[in-house]
Amino acid sequence: MEPAEDVFTGPPMAPPPPMARRTSDFLPVEEIPTIRHAAGYSPFLAFCTQHQADPHHLASDLPALVAFLRTHAGQFQQDPGLLRAAAVFTGNTVATLRPNAQWQPGIDDEFAVGTEDASFELTRLLQHLPLASADQIELFLDEVQGWRHWEPLPPPPPLPPATHASGALYTRPPLPQQIFTTPEGQPIPYGHRWDEDPPPEEAYSRITHPERFAALHQIAQALIDHLRATYDITVTEAPASLQDLLWAPDDNIYAIRLTPNRADAAPLTIVSTTEPAVIVHAGAWCELAFPDCACDACDETAEGQAKELEQFVLAVAAGTFRERYPLGRQAAYEYAWAAPDGSSETASTSDPPTGSPTHRQDTQHRLAALPHGWKSWPPRTT
Incomplete structure (x- = not known):
């Protein structure tokens, strides 16, 4: 008779099935x-x-x-x-x-x-x-x-949508209604292509109709206009803004830096690329791309990426964005944010985003002064 498997808490369960290498x-x-x-x-x-x-x-x-x-x-x-x-x-x-x-x-x-x-x-x-x-x-x-002993950074509490001194609230511009088709002329239901079955292996290395993300440039501009009208910020429109990025793209169309006139509020750099895509650098090290992946397997849509872009940018301005470095013995980097609608994200990496010792030390000192995260941007006064 085999010994009872009761050493650990709870009933034993079958291990998860292994993955093939595909x-x-x-x-x-x-x-x-x-x-x-x-x-x-x-x-x-x-x-x-x-x-x-x-x-x-x-x-x-x-x-x-x-x-x-x-x-x-x-x-x-x-x-x-x-x-x-x-x-x-x-x-x-x-x-x-x-x-x-x-x-x-x-x-x-x-x-x-x-x-x-x-x-x-x-x-x-x-x-x-x-x-x-x-x-x-x-x-x-x-x-x-x-x-x-790793203590993941909890997402900050969401803030309700606020009406600032300017009275401005962000409104998404209407996106163009476009239909994309296969070479045979069949409409492609982006966002629902793989509802029933997993994507085929070749879909992970294939990108069709990347132009469907061109509307993200319009969303980025609408966000920039909203932030300029709502908050007390300094706007820098110059190639020097690209220096903020950890990985600057070669195909940028424009780059703009939005610096709140408050030292403990996180700056934003927004870059549009010809892929098309939008890259956002926030605070010290957080850098996100929209879309993060345009391959057919990921099956992203312009509407979905527009929502994620808006939520992140508005969360930074609302002051619900945090960064932490170094964390634990691995000296990991983490960020977390929460949007006004309650959605949130927390991510971490065991390697710092840059290999420069000076940059890492400067970031450590910068974030040490923000134990409770970045503050909200100051409202613009007329």
């Missing part, structure tokens, strides 16, 4: 089940009993578990079933370290556990233990420890 086989995020306690580690529990090890102790002490796994690494390598069970047990242990950690679909036979900001491949870890040095083991444990 991009088109990746599950949409909403279809990935939330799993924190995966089943399939009873052979490892029996192995612990044979070697007089307490699995509950190992599950609560990751360094002790890694030491145990390393001691018996040779036996795991000779028994694929036992190796798999040990990987599942290790994954469950890692999943207990953060409340938002969960099992993720791995590639082929790989097991992975983590969060949006980091993921740990357990099968590969166990396979490399026999050759790992003490320094490499210590580096791994430090990485997990830093990830464990």
Whole structure:
């Protein structure tokens, strides 16, 4: 009789199915089940009993578990079933370290556990233990420890739409109603092309009718006009504005910098490109492109991207935009924002957006003075 899989909280669930290496086989995020306690580690529990090890102790002490796994690494390598069970047990242990950690679909036979900001491949870890040095083991444990104490930046509270001193409220200009067709003349239902089936693999490298995003230039100009009329800002229309961007495009049409006349309010640089697209640089390091990807698989629409562009720009002006750097042992960068309608976004990267030590130090000092995020832009007074 196999030992009961009751070491971890909650009923054990089957690990998520593996992904094939083809991009088109990746599950949409909403279809990935939330799993924190995966089943399939009873052979490892029996192995612990044979070697007089307490699995509950190992599950609560990751360094002790890694030491145990390393001691018996040779036996795991000779028994694929036992190796798999040990990987599942290790994954469950890692999943207990953060409340938002969960099992993720791995590639082929790989097991992975983590969060949006980091993921740990357990099968590969166990396979490399026999050759790992003490320094490499210590580096791994430090990485997990830093990830464990990671505190994601919560999105700021949304602000209700406000009427400023100028009385101006943003209104989207009407977008042109256009119909785009296939080479055979069939209308393309952008935004609904893949409602039933996953996109074909070739769709990830194909872009048709990028001109459908040309209306974003009109949206960008409407936002600029609104901000100029509503807030007390300095407007710079010059090629020098491109220097604000972390990655300046070669095909820019125009660039404009909007600097609020308040030191603790985030500046904006808005750039239109010939792709067509709009790039927005906000605050110190946040830089977003609309659309972020124009490929057929992503199936973005001008209306959807216009809404995202408007929400982000207006959120920055409303003062619900935050940045944080450095974060944790990885010195990560994060940003968060909330739009007046309640929508929000939080994103992070383990690598700083720039490799310049001077730029990183300046950004750290700049953001240290803003513990509660950037403030709202000052209203324009007539």
